[in-house]
Amino acid sequence: MKNLGQMLKQAQEMQAKMQELQDELANMEVTGTSGAGMCQVTMNGNGEARQVKIDKALVMPDDVEILEDLILAAINDAKEKATEKSQEEMQKITGGLQLPPGFQLPF
Numbered sequence: 001m002k003n004l005g006q007m008l009k010q011a012q013e014m015q016a017k018m019q020e021l022q023d024e025l026a027n028m029e030v031t032g033t034s035g036a037g038m039c040q041v042t043m044n045g046n047g048e049a050r051q052v053k054i055d056k057a058l059v060m061p062d063d064v065e066i067l068e069d070l071i072l073a074a075i076n077d078a079k080e081k082a083t084e085k086s087q088e089e090m091q092k093i094t095g096g097l098q099l100p101p102g103f104q105l106p107f
Helices: 002-027 061-094
Strands: 029-034 039-044 049-054
Touching (some): 002 039, 029 061, 039 061, 049 061
């Protein structure tokens, strides 16, 4: 039974590390860009948009659709970067352990 106790202890340690990672992700920021940097969106590691910056040269009445497309592309770029960073950090904690489909940590 030593092994079971040891496994439970490791699971608790991993759960604590996962909580710590979630806290870090909430404070982490990534910035996505589109239009050669003319539009930028900053999000936290949880995918929450924090800031949008638009180059003043873009703000013209005839450019509304372009502006909307640029914002959408920047948000998607930032979200993708946040997801990649999250996965990288998770792999550091789990040591590359592949979890079964549908199995999520923390427990």
